[in-house]
Amino acid sequence: MGRYSAELRNQDGFSIIVLKDSASDSIAKLIPAVGNNLFSFQQGGHEVIRTPISLQTLQNETFACSKYGTPILFPPNRVRNGTYSFNGRTYQLPINEPPHFHLHGELISRGWHLVEFGALDGIGAWAKSRFSFSEHPDMMDYYPHAISFTITYRLLDGKLHMESSIVNEGADEAPFAYGLHPYFSVPYESGNNVMLQVPAKDEWPVTNQAFVIEQPSVTGLSLSIRDGIDLVNYPVLGCSLLTMDQAAKPICRIAIPQRGYTIAYQLDDSFPYVLLFRPDWDDAFSIEPYTYVTDAFNLPYPSERTGAQGIRPGEERRLTTTLWTEQSNLKIEEDRIMQQSTDSNNSNTSNSNSGIAEKLGIDFSTVIKPEMPQRKDYRIGCIGSGFIMRDCHLVAYRDAGFNPVAIASRTYDNAKEVAELRGIPKVHRTWEELVRDPEIEILDIAFPPDRQLEVVREAVKQPHIRGILCQKPLAMNSREAREIVDLCEAAGIKVAVNSNMRYDQSIRALKAILDRGLLGQPVLATIEMRAIPHWQAFLQQYDQIEILNMGIHHIDSFRYLFGDPEKVTAVARRDPRTQFPHIDGISQYTFQYASELMATSLDDVWAWPGEGTEKDIYIKWRVEGLDGMATGTIGWPTYPERTPSTLAFTTRQASGEWHRPQWDSVWFPDAFQGTMAQLLRAVESGSEPEIGGRDNLRTMAAIDACYKSIAEGRTVQFKEVL
Structure with a gap:
């Protein structure tokens, strides 16, 4: 029997789909007949999605289809008086929350067509359902656009993906506003600390019905929620509307340390906004991803600010969320306790990203992330x-x-x-x-x-x-x-x-520190690598291996951080482990700059004598300046374990402290988002890529200088190889 299964069952008189992943002890259940609602998700014995007592409740009780599970919203939240205008046309939606509002749309209660379901190793367990406005004349009366929705729930590798494909099959551009309303199961009982973490950029002031009052700003909530707030203190029936930080990893987390797990909810950046909501009818909390802010078509603000937008004829929108649990992950709570201890004891260490941002003006949650293209569907x-x-x-x-x-x-x-x-x-x-x-x-x-x-x-x-x-x-x-x-x-x-080391999070953060002058004029930069590579077979026909294929990361990073050198000196010896002929197994090279800065890297691919001895594998870096110092590690040597790279720095501008920003992302594979993103932005804007081919020729020239120095036993002027 395979790891995954998908089956059709009857529950409470309804046909439901049950998806299972036995390896991660995950079970997802959805009901196509009532809004295609993912009404249950359990993992490792933990209830993740709050489930209704009976499926009859979803269909028979007023508004119940929007109070449990994962309602699908089109449009999300309320529309004042049920009316708005788009492209010169006025729309009048039914008033389903009397006396004045339309709430959440009708996809949450209508029946969806089950297209297919199945399970295969490597692909997971999945179920695909479809809804089309054109099949519902009563809905076409107030929204005359042939919009189709195809949603695939896919349970793969212990994560539940919700993949939405929305297509305008009509002849006119249609107003577009989409959202989800998952109810996460949260134990609010006495003694529990339930921590919520959201990578927020700013907060929109809203009424208790989530209507926008004015434009957003950075608030105490938008700052503190990045590191975590205690949900036990969040007001019942309270709501908050946040703009997501598009440069940060878009993962929201609810940590329940007393029970030893964290709920992780990842959104793609098609959802720029999240609404937070604590209901009064159950022990739950909602993190609602939206494509627009509440009632955006009726707001007087620019559409690019509010998300008010259309979907063109023939256009497809793809949106994905991913849900999983992280067992025994107490990071948010530990960070909170550490920060409280720091505040009370006046420690000389600062770990809070928001605290560092307030002191030094660098938001590390933002600077480590690549800028994304506006268009992602190339x-x-x-x-x-x-x-x-x-x-x-x-x-x-x-x-x-x-x-x-x-x-x-x-x-x-x-x-x-x-x-x-x-x-x-x-x-x-x-x-x-x-x-x-x-x-x-x-x-x-x-x-x-x-x-x-x-x-x-x-x-x-x-x-x-x-x-x-x-x-x-x-x-x-x-x-x-x-x-x-x-x-x-x-x-x-x-x-x-x-050249993806430029997008390693510690290198990205170091670049921001240098650009803001926090270290002053750089004096010395070093990289020390102790790692054992797996040389690809094609390299056996070449004698230049380490500097050209591994050291190139360090050389390109030196150029990214400090620019082109004036002089290059390199030495190398063969690696005893590598059996085919080669020049450089173990290498050391130094870049010298006009400012007298020296940047040097020791690349040791021997690193371990072999069986019978202990390993000590790592990559470390350090930059010393006239006004400060930064040190870091690269997490890659532990791959496939997700070990984030690290950074610690001290500066005269905040004297007496070590600052240690934190992040969850890692070099492999997360940095590869950046290398593709910078190319797509260049295609989109007609500009040169950030890591363009023309610039990379100078990295290749620096490598030539290293090999020339090794061959001739001398320091090489960089201009010799250009």
């Missing part, structure tokens, strides 16, 4: 099906809401397997076939770098290709790298390089 064609594509690119793209639509690899069966695992609809027999597919707009290459030029030569011939994301190194030598850049520029195609 059609991405993926070349490669190995680890880096399967477990890094595609996982990151799913979390970011990007749109990979096709994949190809050197081995068709491998590509097919990855497509099934990651939900990619199209598998091409060859990479050439994928490149020529007119549906592809963005090419994502995860082939060995000695194959990239061949792919790019074919890609630049295709008029539909608008952007290419290449692996690092861009090529195995600067000559081929320059040809790639020249070809793309001549074809008008944006080319970027996957």
Whole structure:
């Protein structure tokens, strides 16, 4: 029997779908006949979604279909007098909350068509349902648009994904406002600390019916809720409307430390707003993701601020939420206790991101995150099906809401397997076939770098290709790298390089510290790596391995942080573990700058003598300046364990303290969101990518300088290799 199952059952006189994941002890139940409501989700024996006593309650009691489970809202919340205008047309919705309001729409109570359900290892257990306005003439009378909703609930790897696809099948642009209303089960009994954490940007002042009073601002709640607030003190029937911080990882958490678990609820950034609500009829709390603020079409503020928007004929909107529990995760409570201790004891350590933001003006929850493109549905064609594509690119793209639509690899069966695992609809027999597919707009290459030029030569011939994301190194030598850049520029195609250490969270945060001058003029920067690589087979035909394939991360990071050096000095020896011929197994290289800054990296791939001895594997970095110092670690060596990189810094601008900002995201795979996002932004705006091919040629030149220094036993002027 497989890990996953999906079955049709009868409960309380209704047909329901039950999805199971035995490995994570997860059970999800939904009822298509009443709003396609996910009315139950349990994991590890914990009730996550508050379940009604009987399913008859959902259908028979007034408003009950909006009081339990996970109601689907269109539009979310209230519309004053049930009326609004869009594109010159006035809409009059039924007054279903007398005497003055329309509340939550009618999708919450109508029957949905069950399209399919099933279970497969690697894909999970799923159920797909559909609702179309065109099949409901009474609804078309007040909303005359053929909008269809297809929702897939998918239980995979211990997480419950709700994938919404909304399509305008009509001839006119339609007003669009979508939301969800999950009721999370929360034990409010005496003695429990229930902590809520939301990555909020600001708060909208609202009435107790969630109507907006004025434009948003940073408030005490929007600051404190980032680190966690106690829900026990949240007012019954109280509500708060928050703008999500689009640069932060969009995960809301409800931590229940006494019971040893945390509810985690991840939203894609199609939901810019969340409404918080504590009901009085049950022990529950709602975190409601919205595409707009309450009654946005009737507000006098710019639509880009309120989310008031339309959906064009033929347009599809995809929105995803993901729900799971984290067992014994007391991080929010521990952070709160630590902060309280810090405040009371006047400690010389600051761990609160909001506290650091208040003191130094840097919001680390924001600066570590990539800026996302406005359009996320660029059609991405993926070349490669190995680890880096399967477990890094595609996982990151799913979390970011990007749109990979096709994949190809050197081995068709491998590509097919990855497509099934990651939900990619199209598998091409060859990479050439994928490149020529007119549906592809963005090419994502995860082939060995000695194959990239061949792919790019074919890609630049295709008029539909608008952007290419290449692996690092861009090529195995600067000559081929320059040809790639020249070809793309001549074809008008944006080319970027996957130098993803720039998006490691500690490096991103360090860049913000340097840019704000908190360390003063840098004096010395060091990276120390003790790690054992798995050299790819193609490298055996080359003698340059470590600096070009691993050290390149450190070299590119030095350039990102400090710019181009004046001089480069490098030494290397062979790695005793690596059996094929090579120049550089263990390497050390130093960049010298006009300011006298020295940036040096020691890359040790020996690191461990072997069986019978203990391992000491790590990556550390340090930057010392005239006015401060920063140190950090890179979490990657523990992969696949999710270990965040760390940062601690001290500065004269807040003397006597070490500041230690915190985050949950990790280099692998989360940083890969940034490398694709910066390319999509460039395509969208017509600008040069942040990690563009032309800039990356200077990283390749710095690598040339290292090898030239090793070969000639001298310090090399950087201008010699440009």
